[in-house]
Amino acid sequence: MENWIYAALPILGKVLVTVILIFSIIILITRISGLRTFAKMSSFDFASTIAIGSILAAVVMNTDQSILKGAVALGGIVAFQTIFSYVVRTSQSMQDLLTNDPMMLMYQGEILYENLDKTNVGEDDLIAKLREANVIHMHEVMAVVLESTGDMSVLHSSEDTTVNKKLLQDVVGIPEYATFNDAD
Template identity: 45%
Template sequence: MEWIYKIDDPLLETIFASFLIFLIIIIYTRIIGLRSFAKFTAYDFAFTIAIGSIISSILTSSTTLVHGAIAIASLLGLTFLFSFLQKKSSAISSLLSNKPLLLMDKDQILYDNLKKGRIEKSQLIAKLREANVLNFKQVEAVVLESTGDISVLHTSDKNIKLDKELLEEVRK
């Protein structure tokens, strides 16, 4: 039964470390801001994966709490630095961020863009259903966001027109 529980497992240390790392992440997030856990860019995604890995190492006792806290602070610092650089330089911004991709233009499915975004038609249709689209004619645009999410812009009122600014940065 040692595969279930070992007598020398540090259960109390794990509980205590979980509590402390939870507090540390809350404090860091309050200092740096919620943007640090957003998923806007590839580095945001990498950051989230790295944080999870560090927390796992801390909780399984392969990394000390202090070492893990410093690693998390370093990653948060890098996230802060990259977001600052991204605001200052469009070249860095385009290097770090994917541009959104138009998947549907009004009622027309853009099959070439589905292919570029590696999105199956069935996935697109599922997103339309999630957005309560009843008819393709309700669709103004469907966008594969830089985060990997799919946004469905639709209306039942044909008097409401889509603001062009909503598609400003979107690749056609």
């Protein structure tokens, strides 16, 4: 009998074999489809990673689930992710429709409160990210961008400089007064 403290030895053995097999399947699928499988390049990639983890957990923890069913589900998610990323990469209109644009949250040491409101990001979250990026002075911050993945990128320098225009490609919410350099 299984309870919250004890599980029968055959059940534990099945869980162990399932872990080995399903992880082997994930490794095989990742080798075939590439490392992008677990990248957080877009919100869709992030959702795919969560779904893969959920399937993995369901197959391992539910002894009534078949490994084949889990493998097909994993393969289906990765195949759909591959098709989705191809469509987004090759069609600008689909990219505009299906992906979020990165948003400027801070520029040249100035917090862009209107953009914080648009993205539902609090000033405290922004400040925490600045601390995480080892920013010492606000004037060191050249730009903070909320990426399409939900991550924040902090571009900072102790030198008086401007951001390379290429680094802010496709970023929305850039102030009209922004200046860039084209060097590099």
